[in-house]
Amino acid sequence: MIPAGARSAPPYLTIIVTGRNDDFGGDFNGRFFQALHFNHQQLAAADVTHEFVFVEWRPIDKRPLLASLLADEFAELKSLPLRSYVVDPAYHDALSLNPRLQFQEFIAKNVGLRRARGEFVLTTNTDIYLSRGVIDCLQRRTLEHGVLYRAARHDLRPDRDVSAVDWDLLEDERNCEVVNRIKPPLFTNASGDFLLLDCKTSHRLRGFNEVYRVAKIHIDGNFCLKAHASSVPIVDIGAPVYHVGRGTFHAQKGMYRARPGEAPWGDMRWRKSGVVYDNGDGWGLGLAPERVNDRGTTFLTFDWHAVGPMVDLGRVVSPRQRQERAS
Numbered sequence: 001m002i003p004a005g006a007r008s009a010p011p012y013l014t015i016i017v018t019g020r021n022d023d024f025g026g027d028f029n030g031r032f033f034q035a036l037h038f039n040h041q042q043l044a045a046a047d048v049t050h051e052f053v054f055v056e057w058r059p060i061d062k063r064p065l066l067a068s069l070l071a072d073e074f075a076e077l078k079s080l081p082l083r084s085y086v087v088d089p090a091y092h093d094a095l096s097l098n099p100r101l102q103f104q105e106f107i108a109k110n111v112g113l114r115r116a117r118g119e120f121v122l123t124t125n126t127d128i129y130l131s132r133g134v135i136d137c138l139q140r141r142t143l144e145h146g147v148l149y150r151a152a153r154h155d156l157r158p159d160r161d162v163s164a165v166d167w168d169l170l171e172d173e174r175n176c177e178v179v180n181r182i183k184p185p186l187f188t189n190a191s192g193d194f195l196l197l198d199c200k201t202s203h204r205l206r207g208f209n210e211v212y213r214v215a216k217i218h219i220d221g222n223f224c225l226k227a228h229a230s231s232v233p234i235v236d237i238g239a240p241v242y243h244v245g246r247g248t249f250h251a252q253k254g255m256y257r258a259r260p261g262e263a264p265w266g267d268m269r270w271r272k273s274g275v276v277y278d279n280g281d282g283w284g285l286g287l288a289p290e291r292v293n294d295r296g297t298t299f300l301t302f303d304w305h306a307v308g309p310m311v312d313l314g315r316v317v318s319p320r321q322r323q324e325r326a327s
Contacts, residue, residue, distance in 0.1 A: 009049075010117045010118060010119060011049040011050050011051045011081065011117060011118045011119070012048055012049045012050065012118060012119050012120065012138070012141065013043070013048060013049070013050040013051075013118045013119070013120050013121075013122060013138060014050070014051050014052075014053055014112075014116035014117060014118030014120070014121045014122070014199070015039070015050060015051070015052050015053070015122045015124060016053045016055070016109055016112035016113055016116065016121065016122065016123045016124070017032070017036075017052065017053075017054055017055075017112075017124060017125060017126045018054070018055045018056070018057055018105055018108040018109055018112070018125075018126075019032060019054070019056065019057075019066055019126050020056050020057060020058060020059055020060055020066055020103070021059070021060050021063045021064060021065065021066040021069065022060050022063075024103075025127075028126070029066065029069060031126065031127040031244055032066075032070075032126035032127065033070070033073050033074075034162075034165060035126060035127050035128060035129055035165075035244075036052060036074075036126070038129055038165055039129065039130050040052070040077075040079075040080055042130060042132075042135050043130075043135065043138070044079060046135050046136075046138065046139040047139065048135070048138045048139055050081065050118065051081040051082070051083065051117060051118060052080070052081065052082045052083070053082075053083050053084075053085070053112040053115065053116060054066075054067060054070060054082065054083070054084045054085070054112075055084075055085045055087065055108045055109065055111045055112045056084065056085065056086045056087065057087050057092065057103060057104060057105070057107070057108035057111075058087070058089045058092040058102070058103060058104075059086060059087075059089060061089075065086055065297075067084035067085075067086050067297045068295070068297070070082070070084060071084070071295050071296075071297065083115075083296070083298070084296075084297045084298070085111055085112065085115070085297075085298045085299075085300060086297060086298070086299050086300070087108065087111060087285065087288075087300045088288075088299070088300055088301055088302040090302040091107075091285065091288070091300070091302060091306075091307070092104060094302075094304070094307045095107060095210075095213055095307060095308075096213060097213040097214045098213070098214040098215065098266055100262065100263070100264050100266070101214075101215070101216060101264065101265070101266060102264055103216070104213070104216060105192070105216050105219075106192075106207075106208035106209070106210075106216060106219040106220065106223075107208070107210055107213075107284075107285075109123050109207070109208060110207035110208055110210065110279075110283055110284035110285070111284050111285050111300065112284075113202055113203075113207045113208075113284055114203070114207065114283065114284030114285070114286050115284070116199050116202070117199075118199060119198060119199060120143055120196060120197065120198050120199065121196070121197060121198070121199050121202050122194065122195070122196045123192070123195045124192075124193055124194055124195075124241070125192065125193050125243075127243060127244045128153075128193050128194070128241050128242070128243055129165065129170055129241060129242040129243075129244075130241055131151075131170070131171075131239045131240050131241055131242065132167065132171075132239070133237075133238060133239020133240070134151060134194075134237060134239045134240075134241060136239070137149075137237055137238070137239065143196070143198070145198040145200065145201065146198065146201050146232060146233070147197070147198075147232070147233050147234075147235060148195065148196070148197045148201075148224070148227045148232050148233070148234045148235070149194075149195075149196040149197070149234075149235060149236075149237040150182050150187040150191060150194060150195065150196075150224075150234060150235070150236055150237065151182075151193075151194040151196075151236070151237050151239060151240055151241045152179060152180055152181055152182050152189075152190075152236070152240045152241075153179075153180040153189075153190040153193045153194065153240065153241055153242075153243050154170075154176050154178075154179055154180075154240045154241070154242050154243065155176065155177050155178040155179075155180065155243045156169075156170075156175050156176060156177065156242060156243065156244050157175055157176065157177040158177070160175050162244050165244075170242045179240075182236055184234070185228055185234065186221065186224045186225060186228055186234060187224060187234050187235075187236060188220070188221035188224045188225075190243075191220040191221050191223070191224050192219075192220035193241060193243060194237075194241050195220065195223065195224075196237065197227075197232075201232060204230075205223075205226060205227060205230060205232070206278070206279040206283045206284075207223075207279060207283055207284055208220070208222070208223050209222050209223070209226075209276075209277045209279070210277075210279045210280075210283055210308060211277040211278075211279065212270070212277065214266055214267070214270075215265060215266020215267055215268065215270055216265050216266055217263075217265040217266055217268045218268060218270065222276065222277070225274070225276055226276040226277065229276050230276075279308075280308050280309075282306060282308060283308075285300055285306050286306075287303070287305055287306040288300040288301065288302075288303060288306040289301045289303055289306075
């Protein structure tokens with residue numbers, strides 16, 4: 001792997017993913033490593049300069065860090081630009097307003113977003129494969145600043161053999177179970193799997209919602225609402241991304257239909273409120289002390305000064321208020 005800071009020129013693209021060594025959805029680590037290999041190979045072949053930023057949130061006690069396993073997996077791949085951040089689990093407890101939430105995905109993504117070096121930043125998930133069309137868009141370098149790009153997600157059938165993923169597998173329509181279609185003005189369906197925006201605008205919006213912390217579901221769609229209310233155009237990039245299977249949420253959501261408040265992702269009905277947010281200056285744990293080990297992994301150590309207020313209703317605003325401020 002290329003050590004952190006080894007390149008002086010910023011890459012064209014930063015890809016941010018999160019996770020931990022918890023076997024989520026089965027062989028989480030295997031799916032993660034396989035997708036990272038594939039995407040890196042395709043971007044490198046297209047000469048798209050890029051880096052991967054991995055954020056490990058709430059590491060599992062007495063298990064190896066996923067950041068360490070990741071470093072071992074790619075130790076011999078000298079071309080891979082990878083930076084890893086491990087967040088002290090005390091931040092999860094300090095920031096959570098819902099004891100059922102096990103993983104605060106979007107605060108974790110904010111950690112990576114705040115520290116991204118690329119001209120453009122893609123927040124996505126560990127089992128997402130970029131399509132040829134997306135790679136082509138990146139290779140042409142025709143992306144515009146100040147525009148949020150979205151992509152429809154194609155879910156592969158769970159009965160398909162994904163031990164070796166290639167273009168034939170991904171592009172064969174017979175292997176697709178669900179197409180998560182997107183439509184204007186917000187393009188929100190499965191938005192957490194592909195949100196591509198230039199770094200400067202991402203920082204102006206201050207990432208995902210850290211004010212509302214009782215659910216992790218629909219935080220991605222809420223980011224699209226904030227972008228739209230902040231006069232950031234949202235467009236379909238015109239090519240899909242591929243996802244291995246439908247995911248744990250789709251598999252389990254029926255179990256909580258009659259008791260939505262007990263779901264491990266939080267009550268999904270909150271999205272109907274239609275409000276946006278203003279994260280504080282310390283968004284993305286920007287004030288957290290950092291310590292780098294000899295393998296280049298950065299640890300965010302716990303400090304109460306890095307934790308925002310428990311309740312800050314002054315930072316929850318309506319889209320109309322947002323548009324009035326921007327005008």
